[in-house]
Amino acid sequence: MSNPMNAIQVESLRKNFGRQEILRGVNLDVPAGSIFGFLGLNGAGKTTLIRMLLGLLRPDAGRCVVDGIDSATKALELRRRVGYMAENQTMYGWMRVGQLIEWVSRFYPSWDSTLAETLRQQMRLDAAQKVGALSKGQTSHLALLLALAHRPNIVILDDPTLGLDPIARRDLLRDVISQLQDRGATVFFSSHLLYEIEPICDRIAILHEGQIIKCAPVDELRETVKRIVLKPTEGARVPEIPGLLDFQAQDGQWSLTVEHAEEARRALTPISRGEVLVTGLNLDEIFEAHVIGRREVSRG
Amino acid sequence: MADVFRALLRKEWHEQRWRFFLGLIVFSGLVAGMLRAQLVPSNEAAVLLYGPVGLVFVIFLAAGPVAAERADRTWEFLMAQPVSRAEVLRAKWTMGVMQLAVTMLVGAVAGLLAIWSRGFRIMPKVPGSSTEFSAESAAWLVTHPALSLCAFAAVGTIALVCWFTSLFLLLARARNGFAAALGGVLLTIALLLWLPQLGSGNKALLVVAALNPLSPLFLLSSWRAVFLPALLLIHIVLWVVLPLRYVGRRRIEKWIGA
Numbered sequence: 001m002s003n004p005m006n007a008i009q010v011e012s013l014r015k016n017f018g019r020q021e022i023l024r025g026v027n028l029d030v031p032a033g034s035i036f037g038f039l040g041l042n043g044a045g046k047t048t049l050i051r052m053l054l055g056l057l058r059p060d061a062g063r064c065v066v067d068g069i070d071s072a073t074k075a076l077e078l079r080r081r082v083g084y085m086a087e088n089q090t091m092y093g094w095m096r097v098g099q100l101i102e103w104v105s106r107f108y109p110s111w112d113s114t115l116a117e118t119l120r121q122q123m124r125l126d127a128a129q130k131v132g133a134l135s136k137g138q139t140s141h142l143a144l145l146l147a148l149a150h151r152p153n154i155v156i157l158d159d160p161t162l163g164l165d166p167i168a169r170r171d172l173l174r175d176v177i178s179q180l181q182d183r184g185a186t187v188f189f190s191s192h193l194l195y196e197i198e199p200i201c202d203r204i205a206i207l208h209e210g211q212i213i214k215c216a217p218v219d220e221l222r223e224t225v226k227r228i229v230l231k232p233t234e235g236a237r238v239p240e241i242p243g244l245l246d247f248q249a250q251d252g253q254w255s256l257t258v259e260h261a262e263e264a265r266r267a268l269t270p271i272s273r274g275e276v277l278v279t280g281l282n283l284d285e286i287f288e289a290h291v292i293g294r295r296e297v298s299r300g
Numbered sequence: 301m302a303d304v305f306r307a308l309l310r311k312e313w314h315e316q317r318w319r320f321f322l323g324l325i326v327f328s329g330l331v332a333g334m335l336r337a338q339l340v341p342s343n344e345a346a347v348l349l350y351g352p353v354g355l356v357f358v359i360f361l362a363a364g365p366v367a368a369e370r371a372d373r374t375w376e377f378l379m380a381q382p383v384s385r386a387e388v389l390r391a392k393w394t395m396g397v398m399q400l401a402v403t404m405l406v407g408a409v410a411g412l413l414a415i416w417s418r419g420f421r422i423m424p425k426v427p428g429s430s431t432e433f434s435a436e437s438a439a440w441l442v443t444h445p446a447l448s449l450c451a452f453a454a455v456g457t458i459a460l461v462c463w464f465t466s467l468f469l470l471l472a473r474a475r476n477g478f479a480a481a482l483g484g485v486l487l488t489i490a491l492l493l494w495l496p497q498l499g500s501g502n503k504a505l506l507v508v509a510a511l512n513p514l515s516p517l518f519l520l521s522s523w524r525a526v527f528l529p530a531l532l533l534i535h536i537v538l539w540v541v542l543p544l545r546y547v548g549r550r551r552i553e554k555w556i557g558a
Contacts, residue, residue: 056379079382086380090373094314106307107381 006065007032007154007186008053013062015048022048024210025062030188030203035180037201037218038190039287044207046190047087050158053188054084067154080108083147083185087159089139093132097125097142101149108150116149123175137168141175148179155180156188161196169196176200198283208291218283225286226261228268229277230254236271246293257281257289304383308391312365319364320399323357327403328410335449336414346449349407350456351514358460359484361400362468365392366556367480385556393468393544397461404460408453415445455516458532462539463488463513469543472556510534 008030015023022045030036040046051057053064055075064071069078091100101120105111120127123141125134134142140160147155157176161169173196180187191197197204198218205215214221225245231253238247243259258264261278269276281289331349366389369375378388467484474480495508509515509531516535519528 054380076382076384079380084380086376088373089377091377092311092315092374093372103307103311104381106303107383 005032006030007067008188009065010049011062013049013052013064014060015052015057016060021210026207026210026212028205028212028215030186032186033184034203035187035189035201037197037204038188038207039194039197039204040192040207041291042192045210046207047158049207050156050190053156054079054082080110081152081154083150083152083155085143085147085157085160087162089143091131091139091142093130095131096127097129097131097134098127100131100142101146104146105149111150115151116145119145119149119179137164137171140164140168140172144172144175152185154186154188158190159192161191161193173200194284194287204283206287206290214290221283221286222280224261225257225259225281225289227279227281227285228256228258228261228264229279230268230272231274232271233273239267239271241267245289257293305387305391308383308388309395312391312395316365316395316399319361320403323360323399324403324406327353327357327407331407332410332414335411336417346452346456347517350452350460351517354456354460355463355488357403358400358464358467359481359488361396362464363471363474363480363484364477365396366472367474367477371476389469389472390544393465396464396468400460400464401457404453404457408449411449412446415449451520452517455520455528455532458536459513459516462535465540465543510538513539
């Protein structure tokens with residue numbers, strides 16, 4: 001049963017390409033109205049999952065329900081209601097901007113021509129310019145316009161800033177925020193650049209090796225995931241620490257990234273020669289600890 | 301829905317019109333040129349034009365539409381819109397058939413003009429014959445070159461549409477234009493080479509007639525022309541109606557791929 005409070009619900013989703021397992025039983029709930037960051041390394045399977053959300057790929061097992069619609073059975077109805085911007089979206093270069101907007105509008109019964117025109121002017125896109133002659137930044141803006149002009153309840157952005165220079169990236173993100181902030185739409189924002197997601201998202205999920213390894217509100221992650229630095233006493237062993245994400249020992253100093261900081265601090269205080277230093281982490285560091293953290297500790 | 305289909309057709313026209321105009325000029329030029337110069341008798345010229353030359357044109361039209369979009373990566377953008385793959389394929393097929401039919405029509409008109417410019421004397425005199433034409437070539441195809449050309453154009457167009465439909469769907473899987481064109485050439489050659497291997501008995505001939513996209517053209521110039529309507533009907537069902545009917549089904553979707 002799908003939960004009406006969730007804009008997107010993914011249940012036990014599996015997908016193989018040949019012998020390669022891309023998604024291995026993914027479960028994911030995206031609450032309605034949230035800005036949801038979907039993180040993963042390049043090749044983690046983010047785009048595959050998004051393509052299944054839109055009904056562009058069939059899952060081998062499991063299902064996706066988006067806006068109450070099963071993506072495998074009613075893909076067209078779903079795509080009419082969802083705004084989608086693909087990574088490196090390639091559009092018809094021979095069309096003019098105005099022509100492309102008009103052409104795409106034919107596919108969406110809820111298309112708002114006034115909104116499209118307002119967005120075009122805000123994004124400073126020349127209606128008479130050929131799409132092929134647009135810069136990468138302008139192309140991304142146009143793709144964003146096309147994803148928003150039919151006033152979707154859910155917007156799926158697949159690495160929208162991929163290949164953009166820092167200024168174009170900031171410009172696009174500013175537009176994403178300003179257009180979606182007050183509308184109450186659910187935004188599913190996939191990216192591998194965490195610093196760009198951090199200020200926008202209120203919840204994130206990390207996809208790694210075909211599975212969701214973490215799904216939590218950003219504030220909760222910042223609150224609970226910390227780095228603990230200490231100098232251990234002579235001959236001390238690393239105690240059992242639940243939620244250990246990363247361990248590094250260098251020059252007689254331990255650095256541990258843990259999920260339950262308070263618990264870990266209590267366990268480590270007795271074996272510390274001095275003060276146990278607890279520092280907060282940014283999303284980038286939290287992601288890194290989850291994905292490439294070294295959890296094996298020699299306790300001998 | 302009609303609005304969506306019209307929008308798709310409009311895009312196809314913009315993308316494929318250069319093929320159309322190129323094909324139109326080459327084909328009409330060949331028809332008019334061959335008939336005007338009397339390189340070959342009119343019925344053989346027609347078989348040649350609506351047979352091998354037509355097949356080359358069919359490959360040219362069928363190979364491009366999907367493969368080019370995949371190569372340009374616009375296919376992903378198109379598929380992300382709320383349009384079904386079947387609808388996109390039908391729009392591309394419709395545009396291809398319209399271009400094929402118009403080219404054949406204009407080619408026929410060019411041929412008629414060429415025949416008219418020679419005062420309707422296309423068939424050269426047979427040396428040593430008492431009559432103007434040999435007994436065999438006194439068939440209506442030769443005595444009435446204009447009518448013959450119209451008949452070949454009509455039957456040839458249907459035959460080429462049949463092969464175009466199947467080839468178009470088979471080549472929709474190709475990832476780039478070159479692979480699609482090569483696939484089109486190989487499939488066409490394979491079909492034409494394989495069919496004669498089926499044997500020469502009555503049953504084998506019937507199978508060959510049903511499977512060979514060009515068989516209506518050969519039938520037109522023989523006494524068996526009375527079977528032509530039935531054969532055309534079989535061809536239309538086998539090569540056009542059935543493939544298009546199954547285009548939205550999962551098996552064909554799977555074949556065409558993402």
